Amino acid sequence: SQQGEEDPQALSIQEGENATMNCSYKTSINNLQWYRQNSGRGLVHLILIRSNEREKHSGRLRVTLDTSKKSSSLLITASRAADTASYFCATDYILTGGGNKLTFGTGTQLKVEL
Amino acid sequence: SQTIHQWPATLVQPVGSPLSLECTVEGTSNPNLYWYRQAAGRGLQLLFYSVGIGQISSEVPQNLSASRPQDRQFILSSKKLLLSDSGFYLCAWSSGGKFFGPGTRLTVL
Numbered sequence: 001s002q003q004g005e006e007d008p009q010a011l012s013i014q015e016g017e018n019a020t021m022n023c024s025y026k027t028s029i030n031n032l033q034w035y036r037q038n039s040g041r042g043l044v045h046l047i048l049i050r051s052n053e054r055e056k057h058s059g060r061l062r063v064t065l066d067t068s069k070k071s072s073s074l075l076i077t078a079s080r081a082a083d084t085a086s087y088f089c090a091t092d093y094i095l096t097g098g099g100n101k102l103t104f105g106t107g108t109q110l111k112v113e114l
Numbered sequence: 115s116q117t118i119h120q121w122p123a124t125l126v127q128p129v130g131s132p133l134s135l136e137c138t139v140e141g142t143s144n145p146n147l148y149w150y151r152q153a154a155g156r157g158l159q160l161l162f163y164s165v166g167i168g169q170i171s172s173e174v175p176q177n178l179s180a181s182r183p184q185d186r187q188f189i190l191s192s193k194k195l196l197l198s199d200s201g202f203y204l205c206a207w208s209s210g211g212k213f214f215g216p217g218t219r220l221t222v223l
């Protein structure tokens with residue numbers, strides 16, 4: 001399967017530190033996306049990186065993609081307590097009937113302590 | 115701007131009872147719509163997707179069904195719930211990235 005797998009499963013850091021989460025996948029992708037989920041709530045789309053891109057920035061977020069290693073990383077700089085959430089990577093491919101399918105990993109639980 | 119609504123937010127149902135979860139989207143036309151399920155502590159699994167009215171594709175065999183009676187309405191149903199149907203159900207629409215609704219937490223007892 002194309003399932004993304006995040007590493008580490010859980011991460012605890014102090015406010016102000018950087019947090020790095022990694023994602024590996026198995027097959028070719030159209031793009032890779034990162035999402036955040038606060039406890040018990042819906043997912044929020046953070047960033048999309050296409051298969052021909054290597055790095056992308058959005059505010060305090062930096063995503064890299066290495067298609068040769070089939071891996072991606074999400075870096076959150078200068079973390080805040082409000083960044084506490086679960087973070088998922090998702091690999092995207094086109095469905096035969098139209099639309100696209102995201103295959104999610106099991107996520108990294110990030111806890112940012114004051 | 116586009117918004118996506120789901121209801122109810124939480125639901126507790128007995129085994130064998132029927133289910134109907136509704137999702138509506140505002141601010142866009144002819145969206146691709148999706149139903150995902152998230153089991154406790156796990157990632158999301160795609161259940162159904164729809165590229166238009168009356169067009170439903172199922173990703174995994176299961177006890178659930180979906181319907182799209184209107185362009186911006188997507189319904190998830192079951193005639194008889196199983197314990198294994200418990201989970202967090204998320205509706206989404208796509209435009210580049212996917213945008214998720216707030217979810218419905220279903221507990222089947």
